[in-house]
Every structure is written in structure tokens, then in C-alpha cells.
Amino acid sequence: MTSTSKAKQTWLQRIVAWVRQLLVFLFLALIITTTVDWWRAKDIARTNLPPIxxxxxxxxxxxxxxxxxxxxxxxxxxxxxxxxxxxxxxxxxxxxxxxxxxxxxxxxxxxxxxxxxxxxxxxxxxxxxxxxxxxxxxxxxxxxxxxxxxxxxxxxxxxxxxxxxxxxxxxxxxxx
Structure with a gap:
């Protein structure tokens, strides 16, 4: 393997690792925001809403x-x-x-x-x-x-x- 192909492989590995970290972060953020929204909305009626x-x-x-x-x-x-x-x-x-x-x-x-x-x-x-x-x-x-x-x-x-x-x-x- 040449040094150029090793450099490309290392660069590609870094990008893949970064994308994985981003996806994990986005997944955790989705879970956290969904949980927080659920908690904040627990006292709000979903039906029989007051009129606006x-x-x-x-x-x-x-x-x-x-x-x-x-x-x-x-x-x-x-x-x-x-x-x-x-x-x-x-x-x-x-x-x-x-x-x-x-x-x-x-x-x-x-x-x-x-x-x-x-x-x-x-x-x-x-x-x-x-x-x-x-x-x-x-x-x-x-x-x-x-x-x-x-x-x-x-x-x-x-x-x-x-x-x-x-x-x-x-x-x-x-x-x-």
C-alpha cells in the first residue's frame, strides 16, 4: 500500500468516525428533546381544548x-x-x-x-x-x-x- 492510499484511507476513516459521532449525537438529542417535551406537556390537555x-x-x-x-x-x-x-x-x-x-x-x-x-x-x-x-x-x-x-x-x-x-x-x- 502506498503512502497516498494510506493517507486516503486514514482520511476516510476519520470522516466515517465523525459521521458516526454526529449520528449518535443527533439520536441522543432527539431522545432528550422528546423526553423534555413529554415532561413539559404532561399538564396540558390534548383534547377538549379551551377555545382560542x-x-x-x-x-x-x-x-x-x-x-x-x-x-x-x-x-x-x-x-x-x-x-x-x-x-x-x-x-x-x-x-x-x-x-x-x-x-x-x-x-x-x-x-x-x-x-x-x-x-x-x-x-x-x-x-x-x-x-x-x-x-x-x-x-x-x-x-x-x-x-x-x-x-x-x-x-x-x-x-x-x-x-x-x-x-x-x-x-x-x-x-x-
Whole structure:
């Protein structure tokens, strides 16, 4: 075996070892995040959900339950004050281009302030201002961001904390 072929074999072995480590890491991350989501969602009812019927700050009448019987709905609980939400909100905005998205802004101030925030960031998703956290309390949401997929009046998927765009796409596709 020549030194060039040994170098190629060593390089290939390193790549294979790195890919194995990455796959093990991704598998462990999936298990951990699934377990954490399960634990956080243990107090949230999956059926007989409280209604989210309101007028968004954009002037749209929203009835999440009725909409969920037409198509899956991504419900996004967030706040303008939430640092993690600043990473998740752009992905939610992308999702709103293709799916039904309803956001509930928790304790984020008056409508004018919230609307200015949305415009400044270019967010176009429907937003209900939950300035007193009444909707969040009814839904037992205590952590932001929280993302739920609701279909036919039931929560099909739930996660809180950072969520990626591929994670949201997957949850919506599986629910369709």
C-alpha cells in the first residue's frame, strides 16, 4: 500500500468516525428533546381544548378550533421580551406562508406596541395579543416559546423552547 492510499484511507476513516459521532449525537438529542417535551406537556390537555377565539391585532377573526377541522394549525405562544423567540419567530413567519399559523403574544404590551414590533421585524403571522396571559393560563402554557400543532380540535404535537424550521415543517407534515 502506498503512502497516498494510506493517507486516503486514514482520511476516510476519520470522516466515517465523525459521521458516526454526529449520528449518535443527533439520536441522543432527539431522545432528550422528546423526553423534555413529554415532561413539559404532561399538564396540558390534548383534547377538549379551551377555545382560542379572538380578533388578531391585524383585524382577523380567529377561531383555532374551527380552523383545525379544515387544516392543521400551528399555534405559537411567544413574547416580544423572549430571547429564544427572536430565533423561532422568523421560522414561524416562514411557516405562515404555507400553513395556518396563529400566534399568541404573551404579556407583550398594548396592541400598538406589539404591532410596531411585528412590523419592525417583518412578521406577517396572525397575532392575538394576550396582554394579561389569560389564554396562556387557560392552555397551561408557562414557557415561551411554545409551539403546538392542532388538528381536528386536538393537540397533535407540542414543543417548547427552541424549535427549528425543519422541526416545525416535520410536525405540520405529519399532522396533514
Amino acid at each position: 377565539t379572538a380578533t388578531s391585532i391585524q383585524g382577523q377573526h380567529i377561531d383555532v378550533n374551527a380552523l383545525s377541522f379544515q387544516q392543521p394549525v400551528l399555534v405559537y405562544f411567544w413574547g416580544t421580551w423572549c430571547p429564544v423567540c427572536s430565533f423561532v419567530s422568523p421560522a414561524v413567519n416562514v411557516m405562515a406562508d404555507n400553513y395556518a399559523v396563529v400566534s399568541v403574544a404573551m404579556a407583550s404590551g398594548e396592541d400598538a406596541k406589539l404591532n410596531a414590533y411585528l412590523q419592525h421585524h417583518g412578521y406577517e403571522f396572525a397575532t392575538i395579543n394576550d396582554s394579561q396571559n389569560q389564554i396562556a393560563r387557560q392552555w397551561s402554557v408557562q414557557l415561551t416559546p411554545t409551539v403546538m400543532v392542532i388538528k381536528e380540535g386536538e393537540i397533535k404535537h407540542f414543543t417548547s423552547g427552541f424549535t427549528s424550521l425543519p422541526g416545525m415543517w416535520w410536525r405540520m407534515l405529519v399532522s396533514s
